[in-house]
Amino acid sequence: MNSDRNKKARILCGSTDLGSSAFCADLLWCSAFKVPDPVTLVEIDDTRILLTSSLEVARAQKEAKVDEVVLIEEYAQRAREEGVNPLIIFLRERGVGSVMVPGSLGYDLGGKLSKHFSVNVCIEQFYPERTIKKEFEIAEIAKAQVAVDHALDEVRTILSDAHINGDYIFHRTFGDTPITSEHIRDGIEHALYKEGYLALDTIVACGVQAADPHMRGDGPLYARQPIVLDIFPRSRSSLYFTDCTRTFFKGEPSGEMIALYENVREAQEGALEKIRAGVDGFDVYTWVRENFDKKGYSTNTQAHPVHGFIHGLGHGVGLEIHEAPRLGACHAILQEGMVVTVEPGLYYPQAQGSIPAGGVRIEDTVVVTKEGNKNLSSFSKDLRSIIMQ
C-alpha cells in the first residue's frame, strides 16, 4: 500500500425501502434517505459520501443528509477497463487504504474489496450511537405506543362485550362464529394502519398456541385461557417501531393460571424497577430467570418441547424491531436514552405439576433514564384490566 492511500473508510451498502431485501437500517439512520435500490455510503474522515446511480442522484442531492453525492456511473468506464467494481476505483481515487464494513456486508463485495484494501469487519454495531435515541426518535416510538395502547383498548372492549358459550367466545360482530385469533389480529392491524402504522404478523395466540412465543396464532380463542397479544407496529412514515405485549383472559382463569400470570407480572415489574442507566442487562435477565426458578417455574431449552423462560428479557427498539442492546445472556450496560423492551414470559406446551399448559408474556418498551426508565405504555397489567368477565 503506498503512502497516497492511507485513509480509512467505513462502508455501508443497502437500500432503505421497507419492501427491499437489501434494507439497511444503519444506512437510513445515517443518511435519512429513502431509496428503493441499493446505494453505498462511504465515510472518510467524518465526510459522508453517498454513491448512487443516475436514477437517484438528483433526489439524493436534495434529500440525503450527507456531505457529498457521487454518481457511480462516473466510475463505470474505468471499472470496466480494469474489470473491477466501480466502488474500488472510487475508494482508490480518494486515497483509501483500509475499510471497515458491517458483518452483514455481502460476502461477494467484501471479497472484492479485500483484494484492494485491508478489510476490517465491525463485529459490534456499526453505529453504536444508534442505540442512544435522539428526542425525535423517542417521540416517534412513543407515538407508535400510544396507537398500540388504543388498539389494546379496542380489544378489551370487544372481549368485555363478548359472551362465553362453552369454551368459546362470541361477539355480535362475528355472528355465530366464535371469535378467532384472525378476527382480533385483523382488527388490531387495520386500526393501526388507519393511524399510520404497519403491524405485520401481530401475535394473537391463545392457550397452548401461546406457549410458543413466535406463534402468530390461529383459530378460535378460548375462554379462561391466556390470549397473548404481541403488537409491534412500525410507523409508515418514519419506519420506527414500538413493541408491546399483554396477556388477556376472557372469563376467570384457574388459580394456577392466575399464579402463572402473576409470576410473570411480578417478574416484569421487578425487572422494570431495575432498569436504569449503568445497569447490566444480563444482571436483570439473570434476576428474572432465577426468580422464576425460585418460584418453581423452571426453564429447559434442551427439552422437547422447550419450556419455561426460553428467550431473552428484551432488546433495543428503533428502526429495527430487534436491535442492540440485547438484554439476555450477554453483558450489556444500559445507557441513558436507550429504548429497550422488558418482556419476560413463561411457556409450558404441556402442564407440569401445578403449572398449567399455556403461555404468558408481558412486555413494555421503555426509555432508559439516569434514575430509572420511562414506560412508553400506559396500558395496565392488573388482573382487573386483563381479565374480562
Place this chain on the structure above:
Amino acid sequence: MNSDRNKKARILCGSTDLGSSAFCADLLWCSAFKVPDPVTLVEIDDTRILLTSSLEVARAQKEAKVDEVVLIEEYAQRAREEGVNPLIIFLRERGVGSVMVPGSLGYDLGGKLSKHFSVNVCIEQFYPERTIKKEFEIAEIAKAQVAVDHALDEVRTILSDAHINGDYIFHRTFGDTPITSEHIRDGIEHALYKEGYLALDTIVACGVQAADPHMRGDGPLYARQPIVLDIFPRSRSSLYFTDCTRTFFKGEPSGEMIALYENVREAQEGALEKIRAGVDGFDVYTWVRENFDKKGYSTNTQAHPVHGFIHGLGHGVGLEIHEAPRLGACHAILQEGMVVTVEPGLYYPQAQGSIPAGGVRIEDTVVVTKEGNKNLSSFSKDLRSIIMQ
C-alpha cells in the same frame, strides 16, 4: 481436506419476516417458513436442513417445507469449546468440505466459513428456478394485479368527478384543498390494505416530479400535467408482489404532452408484442431505446439532470419487487413462466425543444409464454381511458 469431508453444501441465512432487516426471499421461497429471527438453511445432496434456535424449532418442525430440522443449540457447547460458529461444527459433522453461498451472505459469516471450507460465491441467482413461476405464484401475482386495477379504477373515478380551477384539481371529498399526491396515495394504499395488500411508497408524481422515476410525489396535482401512478403492492399473506404504472391526466394536455405519452404507449405496446419465450430482454430494451431516439426522444444519463429513457425496460417480479431477470443493458433470455414488468418511460426535468417538461411511464406485469405473454393487468392505456375531462 480429508476424504471424510467431500460433500458440498449450499447455505442460505436470513429471516422471512417482512419487517426484518435480514429478509431473505430465497429462504422463504425454498422453505415456505415464516420466521422473524434469522435461521440457516443448508442443502446437502438434495436434502434441505433448517437450523433454528430452540425458540423456533417446534414451529419449524410443523411448518417448514424441509427434510430435517436441526436445533442449533445442540452444537453450541462444542462451538464454544472450539471458539467457532456452531454452523461450522454442524457442517463438519455432516462431512461437508465445500460450500456455495449467495453473494449477499454476511461477510463476517463468509469469512468464518472460509477458514474451514472452500467457499464459492454464487454470482447469479441462488435459485435460478425461482424466476420460473409456479401456478400458485402466478395466481398470487395475478390476484394482486386485480386489486391494483381496482385501485386505478377508483383513482379514475375521483379524477373524473373532480373539477379544474386554474392549474389545480378539486374534489368535494377534500373540500377547498386542491387534490394532492398524498390524497391519492392514501386512497390507493388504504384500498389495497383492505384487500389484503401492502402498498408502500406508492408513486403519485405529477408534472416535473414525474420526471424523476423514483420520486414518490407530494403536494398538489396539476391539471393537464402527467400524473404517474406506480403501484407495487405485496400480498400480506403470501408476500408476492405485482407492479403496475399508469400515467393519468386531468384535463386535456398539450399536443406535445400527448405526443410524449403516445410515444411511451407505442414503445410499451411494441415491447409487449416482442416479449415471448426465447427472446433476449436486452434486444427488446434496445429496440425501445432506439425507437425513442428515432422519434427524437433522446436519452442522456451523463447529463445534469439525466433525461430520456433513463432506466431498464423491466424486471422480474415475485417475492421481491425487483428480481431476476432484468430486462436492460445485459443479456437475459426470457423463459416460459417468467413474470416480468415491461415499463418504458420518458423523463424530461426541463423542456427540450418541442418536448415538454415532465415524465410518463407505462408498466404492465406479464407472464412469459411460448407464444408471447399474458398481461396480468386489464387496465387500458388508451387516451380516452387515461385523460379525464
